[in-house]
Amino acid sequence: MSDKVKDIKGWTREQMAELCAQDIPDGSYVNLGIGIPELVAKFVPKGREFIYHTENGLLGMGPSPKAGQEDPELINAGKKAVTALSGASYFHHGDSFAMIRGGHIDVCVLGAMQVSETGDLANWSTGEPDAIPAVGGAMDLVAGVKTIFVITQHITKDGAAKLVEKCSYPLTGQKVVTRIYTDLAIVEVTPEGFRLRALAPGVDFDEVAAKTDAPLLPMM
Amino acid sequence: MSDKVKDIKGWTREQMAELCAQDIPDGSYVNLGIGIPELVAKFVPKGREFIYHTENGLLGMGPSPKAGQEDPELINAGKKAVTALSGASYFHHGDSFAMIRGGHIDVCVLGAMQVSETGDLANWSTGEPDAIPAVGGAMDLVAGVKTIFVITQHITKDGAAKLVEKCSYPLTGQKVVTRIYTDLAIVEVTPEGFRLRALAPGVDFDEVAAKTDAPLLPMM
Amino acid sequence: MINKHVKSVTQAVADISDGAVIMIGGFGEAGSPIELIHALIDLGAKNLTIINNNTGNGEVGLAALIGTGQVKKMICSYPRSSHSKVFPELYRAGKIELEIVPQGTLAERIRAGGAGIPAFYTATTVGTPLSEDKEIRNIKGRDYVLEYALKADFALIKCEKADLMGNLTYNKTARNFNPIMCMAATTTIVQAHKIVPTGDIDPEHVITPNIFVNRVVEVSDPLIESKLIAEGISYP
Amino acid sequence: MINKHVKSVTQAVADISDGAVIMIGGFGEAGSPIELIHALIDLGAKNLTIINNNTGNGEVGLAALIGTGQVKKMICSYPRSSHSKVFPELYRAGKIELEIVPQGTLAERIRAGGAGIPAFYTATTVGTPLSEDKEIRNIKGRDYVLEYALKADFALIKCEKADLMGNLTYNKTARNFNPIMCMAATTTIVQAHKIVPTGDIDPEHVITPNIFVNRVVEVSDPLIESKLIAEGISYP
Numbered sequence: 001m002s003d004k005v006k007d008i009k010g011w012t013r014e015q016m017a018e019l020c021a022q023d024i025p026d027g028s029y030v031n032l033g034i035g036i037p038e039l040v041a042k043f044v045p046k047g048r049e050f051i052y053h054t055e056n057g058l059l060g061m062g063p064s065p066k067a068g069q070e071d072p073e074l075i076n077a078g079k080k081a082v083t084a085l086s087g088a089s090y091f092h093h094g095d096s097f098a099m100i101r102g103g104h105i106d107v108c109v110l111g112a113m114q115v116s117e118t119g120d121l122a123n124w125s126t127g128e129p130d131a132i133p134a135v136g137g138a139m140d141l142v143a144g145v146k147t148i149f150v151i152t153q154h155i156t157k158d159g160a161a162k163l164v165e166k167c168s169y170p171l172t173g174q175k176v177v178t179r180i181y182t183d184l185a186i187v188e189v190t191p192e193g194f195r196l197r198a199l200a201p202g203v204d205f206d207e208v209a210a211k212t213d214a215p216l217l218p219m220m
Numbered sequence: 221m222s223d224k225v226k227d228i229k230g231w232t233r234e235q236m237a238e239l240c241a242q243d244i245p246d247g248s249y250v251n252l253g254i255g256i257p258e259l260v261a262k263f264v265p266k267g268r269e270f271i272y273h274t275e276n277g278l279l280g281m282g283p284s285p286k287a288g289q290e291d292p293e294l295i296n297a298g299k300k301a302v303t304a305l306s307g308a309s310y311f312h313h314g315d316s317f318a319m320i321r322g323g324h325i326d327v328c329v330l331g332a333m334q335v336s337e338t339g340d341l342a343n344w345s346t347g348e349p350d351a352i353p354a355v356g357g358a359m360d361l362v363a364g365v366k367t368i369f370v371i372t373q374h375i376t377k378d379g380a381a382k383l384v385e386k387c388s389y390p391l392t393g394q395k396v397v398t399r400i401y402t403d404l405a406i407v408e409v410t411p412e413g414f415r416l417r418a419l420a421p422g423v424d425f426d427e428v429a430a431k432t433d434a435p436l437l438p439m440m
Numbered sequence: 441m442i443n444k445h446v447k448s449v450t451q452a453v454a455d456i457s458d459g460a461v462i463m464i465g466g467f468g469e470a471g472s473p474i475e476l477i478h479a480l481i482d483l484g485a486k487n488l489t490i491i492n493n494n495t496g497n498g499e500v501g502l503a504a505l506i507g508t509g510q511v512k513k514m515i516c517s518y519p520r521s522s523h524s525k526v527f528p529e530l531y532r533a534g535k536i537e538l539e540i541v542p543q544g545t546l547a548e549r550i551r552a553g554g555a556g557i558p559a560f561y562t563a564t565t566v567g568t569p570l571s572e573d574k575e576i577r578n579i580k581g582r583d584y585v586l587e588y589a590l591k592a593d594f595a596l597i598k599c600e601k602a603d604l605m606g607n608l609t610y611n612k613t614a615r616n617f618n619p620i621m622c623m624a625a626t627t628t629i630v631q632a633h634k635i636v637p638t639g640d641i642d643p644e645h646v647i648t649p650n651i652f653v654n655r656v657v658e659v660s661d662p663l664i665e666s667k668l669i670a671e672g673i674s675y676p
Numbered sequence: 677m678i679n680k681h682v683k684s685v686t687q688a689v690a691d692i693s694d695g696a697v698i699m700i701g702g703f704g705e706a707g708s709p710i711e712l713i714h715a716l717i718d719l720g721a722k723n724l725t726i727i728n729n730n731t732g733n734g735e736v737g738l739a740a741l742i743g744t745g746q747v748k749k750m751i752c753s754y755p756r757s758s759h760s761k762v763f764p765e766l767y768r769a770g771k772i773e774l775e776i777v778p779q780g781t782l783a784e785r786i787r788a789g790g791a792g793i794p795a796f797y798t799a800t801t802v803g804t805p806l807s808e809d810k811e812i813r814n815i816k817g818r819d820y821v822l823e824y825a826l827k828a829d830f831a832l833i834k835c836e837k838a839d840l841m842g843n844l845t846y847n848k849t850a851r852n853f854n855p856i857m858c859m860a861a862t863t864t865i866v867q868a869h870k871i872v873p874t875g876d877i878d879p880e881h882v883i884t885p886n887i888f889v890n891r892v893v894e895v896s897d898p899l900i901e902s903k904l905i906a907e908g909i910s911y912p
Contacts, residue, residue: 027678029887049678051841051887055543056467057613059885072469072664073614079468086875087678087841089882090612092619092647093467093493094551097544101562101792102859104887120567127569132528133540136518139570140544143563144792174567247442249651269442271605271651275779276703277849279649292705292900293850299704306639307442307605309646310848312855312883313703313729314555314787317780321556321798322623324651340803347805352764353776356754359806360780363799364556394803548793557784558815560796579794579824588815609880644845645881 009202010183016151018043019198020109020181023149028106029053029099031141034078036151037109051087053105055137057096060088077137100137101144108145110138112152112180114167117214119177119189121150122169135172142173154182154211161213163187163194184208192217229422230403236371238263239418240329240401243369248326249273249319251361254298256371257329271307273325275357277316280308297357320357321364328365330358332372332400334387337434339397339409341370342389355392362393374402374431381433383407383414404428412437444606444656445635449479452629452657456480456594461489463550463592463621464502468494469665471614473598473631474501476657478675480596481505487512491550491592493543493617495519495527499674501665506530513537515590517546523669542570545587547620552589554623554652559588595625598662599648602632603639606653607646615647622652631659680842680892681871685715688865688893692716692830697725699786699828699857700738704730705901707850709834709867710737712893714911716832717741723748727786727828729779729853731755731763735910737901742766749773751826753782759905778806781823783856788825790859790888795824831861834898835884838868839875842889843882851883858888867895 011019017039024030024040026048032038041063044050052061054076061076062083070081084090099105114122121142124135142148152162163180179197180187185208186198195217196205209216231239237259244250244260246268252258261283264270272281274296281296282303290301304310319325334342341362344355362368372382383400399417400407405428406418415437416428429436446452453476456462462480466472481504488511495514496503505511507526519527519538530536541549542564552560561584565571575586597618600611608630610618622628635658668675682688689712692698698716702708717740724747731750732739741747743762755763755774766772777785781800788796797820801807811822833854836847844866846854858864871894904911 051678053887054613056470057616059887060879071612072666073471074612075468075470076613079470084612084879087839087843087886088879089843089885090610090615090879091882091885092615093543093547093617094620095885097547098787098791098859099885099887101544101548101564102790103792104859130532132519132531133538134518134520135540135542135570137543139542139568140564143566144544171568271442273651274849276706277852279651280643291848292902293707294848295704295706296849299706304643304848307603307607307650308643309607309649310643310846310851311646311649312851313779313783313853314856315649317783318551318555318623319649319651321780321784321800322554323556324623350768352755352767353774354754354756355776355778355806357779359778359804360800363802364780391804548791552796555784557796557798558818558820559813560788560793562793577795582794584794612880644848 011200014039016181016183019186020149020151021045024050024107029104031055031105031108031145033110035111037111040109053099055096055100057091057093058084058088060085097140100140103144103146105145107147107149108141109149109151110141112150112162113169114162114164115150115177115180116164116167117189117193119175120167121172121177122167123172125170127170138172142176147178148176150177150180152180152182154184161211163212163214165214184211195220231420234259236401236403239406240369240371241265244270244327249324251275251325251328251365253330255331257331260329273319275316275320277311277313278304278308280305317360320360323364323366325365327367327369328361329369329371330361332370332382333389334382334384335370335397335400336384336387337409337413339395340387341392341397342387343392345390347390358392362396367398368396370397370400372400372402374404381431383432383434385434404431415440441638443604444653445604446655446657449475449631449657449659450482452476452655453479453483456483456485458485459487460485460593463491463595463625465597465616465618465621466492467616469497471598471610471616471618472501472665473596474663474665475659476596476629476631477501477505481508481676486510489513489515491515491590493517493546494521497521497523497665498669499526500668504675506536511536513539515539515541517541517543540570547617549587549590550617550624551620553591554620557589559586561585562587590624592625593627595621595628597622597628597630599630600633601636601641602630602656603636603641605638606650606656607641608648608653609641609645610647619648622648627654628652629654630656632656633662634658634660677840677874679840680889681840682891682893685711685867685893685895686718688712688891689715689719692719692721694721695723696721696829699727699831699861701833701852701854701857702728703852705733707834707846707852707854708737708901709832710899710901711895712832712865712867713737713741717744717912722746725749725751727751727826729753729782731757733757733759733901734905735762736904740911742772747772749775751775751777753777753779776806783853785823785826786853786860787856789827790856793825795822797821798823826860828861829863831857831864833858833864833866835866836869837872837877838866838892839872839877841874842886842892843877844884844889845877845881846883855884858884863890864888865890866892868892869898870894870896
């Protein structure tokens, strides 16, 4: 990074995605959630290749097509136009979720509303009475994919902690998240609870601990 | 039939198969068991078309190929060389038995060791202690196919009845057979028990009843 | 020769009656049989239960069907859309029922319905509100939820090519729920981009074998949902 | 570029160890990976559990593997053959275990293993000796048997074409158990009639997506079991 960023505090969305991408092994089968997780695809480390799965029936998903080249019958789970790379394959929803539920996808990167210190994830509903429930494939992904990473801001816009002792929102899955990439830190979910793994520039342990609603263990 | 057959008593294997074929509606999806049931394919009534399913992954199975044209990778469930007709499709065993178990096959014609008056079928094992159990797809077929017809000799070579009150051999399935085509008669399995539906030439009710180890109801 | 070709979408859906359970293929607009859905709107059958991953977009296709009030209940995984207020308004007004099912469980329940599996266990939803009233079973140290098969009276399907016997192929991610819905309905009605003579589809490339298909109708120039929405069109 | 190509069948099976559970594709000789099986015989791994629909023919392929005494247990639907005495002799001598599973239940248990379904219900075997010790459940008025998923450490697979990433197509009825076994094994080893560059297989025609495949080896001129048997050949 250039000198310019010295004064910058925390990581950008792109940096969070890049850090996450660095933790994904070469040759992994990867499913990226809608939103910030999609950025991971931009930061595949040199020498590595990831194969992207989208749950609506495509393995070997490529980047967005050029403007004007969109095909309404070639989309991703977020219903955006995508492309298919060499070596891709199409399949139906039954087979697609067999890949997910059967433990064949190596890594899934998702957004979060809350993550608990035991790895519980809440990312589908605020549980408000008038909210229309909508779960999509999130519960299948967290139950079936081998490794679940979360990318999220460390706190909400209102300043509430998203890393908590116990989720107050309805769960997407229990004990599923293993690592969280936030604007402030990388935090690991361990049997002992949250453990700091890396600090963003200009951020110290105390700040991360203060913005986490559960005990935070120091770096090993 | 010609005058010649007047003196012949009972039906041949071919005639049993022909009678059975006449009871299969046009456009039916049909699975034929190994042995006499295979002969049904020779007697498709004029103006009708049956589509044959073989559980090893082919819909639209055609007749045996000419000598020298056999393909060891195009076989039926009896592991004999077959052909594929126009409109055929190949699929894996999971999908093939989804067709069977899911009730998509209209008619299955099977051989039998015993059929009970409630439609129980025994056709896979004598239950003898040293017999090597081998069931293949028979239990899946009787559990899943809409209509199960049986073609069999009325009695065994030793003179024992095959149509019985209760099967003594291990069952293939319970309450599954609806009609039996034998060399002597066509017998329907009804809620009241066996009911005669047709007599073979030179055979009378008393003979069929005597060779059936369960009450036989007369033709309606 | 067996011929499942019907001449019009109107004719294809004509026997759908009030109270029918109908699976509709598609994931968003991809693979959505929009002409068949519009024919169902024209037909006017009511009290329908619709199984689809979503609740439609804009005021065409599935959203339009919901908008007419013909749908009593939706079974889906994701009833939200950035382009449609039809479902949310009816739902908040208590005028439509909703059974929310995770996408993979929805797919597997449909596949089970087609494959003669009445029920199965899955880890999806364990520990979440969506399994609260369901049976949990521990198998080899992990908890699983019991889920039941879904079946339907009709399936409305979009495919790329159909032959006259009803063998189907699909186009890219428009495949999605269509093949498994073909398996799970008593009567499967298909709109094909192109109908070809029987024998034109390589037996190795058939995705839906004809045993799962009852009727095929050609819609050679189908409406594109996103274009209709961009143009502000609503149906009927 | 991802490349799953290995140079020899020997190398492809080298890490199969004693006690492994192995699914072997094929229905009779169709789709049977005979060169991989012979490599497994050469390797000599023992106490194997083998999952296949049958028990092999003559004294080659699966029958030869059983004949060496490497197999502790067979899981299959039909362990009889008009051309082989290998299995019956070992079985009657109490030297090999047998788990008999109806063909469709075998297929579905394998598919369940691959699809992350730990258990499911089926009507197959209800009221027969094969469900005597199993759990029965009445669902909507009909009795069903609870069956558990099958998984394996390795799958030995035969396919027609494989690309370097591991996408597969099959030939006619040689497809049979192969695609579902690819899904249910930790390590899937494939012998392909022909290996092609990645991109040569149309994404619409891929039967086994590469996610289910670990190694591909080309066997361009495979042995034909029935010919070997007709010639009286035995392996090794």
